[in-house]
Amino acid sequence: MDAASFILQAAIALALVGILSAATAFALSRCLRRNDDADSLFWYGFSGLLAVVFVIIGAVATVPGSGGLVSAGALVFAGVAMGWLWRGERERRRRVLAEEIREVREGLRTRHERVLQQWVTYELDPAAVIDFPAMTDLSRSDTSQLIRSMRAAALLREQFEGGDVGSSEYERAVAGLEAALRAAETAAGVIRTDPTGRELPATGKSI
Numbered sequence: 469m470d471a472a473s474f475i476l477q478a479a480i481a482l483a484l485v486g487i488l489s490a491a492t493a494f495a496l497s498r499c500l501r502r503n504d505d506a507d508s509l510f511w512y513g514f515s516g517l518l519a520v521v522f523v524i525i526g527a528v529a530t531v532p533g534s535g536g537l538v539s540a541g542a543l544v545f546a547g548v549a550m551g552w553l554w555r556g557e558r559e560r561r562r563r564v565l566a567e568e569i570r571e572v573r574e575g576l577r578t579r580h581e582r583v584l585q586q587w588v589t590y591e592l593d594p595a596a597v598i599d600f601p602a603m604t605d606l607s608r609s610d611t612s613q614l615i616r617s618m619r620a621a622a623l624l625r626e627q628f629e630g631g632d633v634g635s636s637e638y639e640r641a642v643a644g645l646e647a648a649l650r651a652a653e654t655a656a657g658v659i660r661t662d663p664t665g666r667e668l669p670a671t672g673k674s675i
Contacts, residue, residue, distance in 0.1 A: 478534040481527035482541040485520055492516025493549035497556050572635050579642050580621060583649050602656035610655040617648035
């Protein structure tokens with residue numbers, strides 16, 4: 469076999485190895501994005517490896533002396549493909565984590581705003597003011613505790629937004645505010661219903 473034929477056939481074998489390595493890395497990347505199970509990842513990886521091995525064996529059988537070159541090329545292509553796959557998976561995980569953090573932040577803000585909106589009802593709604601005067605009576609211990617909880621949650625929200633405290637501290641403050649509102653409503657005789665329409669445990673007039 470002359471040098472030109474050797475180079476051409478070895479180049480074809482290397483190109484096949486490169487294509488198979490890229491296709492395997494792409495398939496594995498799609499599996500990771502879809503959160504497929506470990507079996508799917510294994511079989512995609514194993515199939516790609518097996519195909520590359522067959523190409524190397526074919527190159528050794530048909531192009532004498534090309535085994536070392538094609539094997540070295542396979543290692544290079546595999547390294548490049550795995551590096552691309554690792555970087556892509558790291559970026560995907562970073563985006564997923566950022567989205568989870570954003571959802572946690574939005575959830576805490578929503579819970580906080582919901583309590584504040586309920587409180588505003590007792591201040592601005594004339595009917596609620598008349599029916600539940602205890603909700604704005606700061607001489608009552610439940611109402612004063614609610615106000616303190618509102619101030620604490622507002623302070624922690626500012627610190628949370630500024631990155632000075634974590635979500636766990638703010639979540640505890642919001643949970644404490646929710647509990648303080650429920651306690652004040654119960655003491656004032658407010659009746660609330662859950663999303664199914666069932667009455668929550670409390671006595672008094674409904675709102």
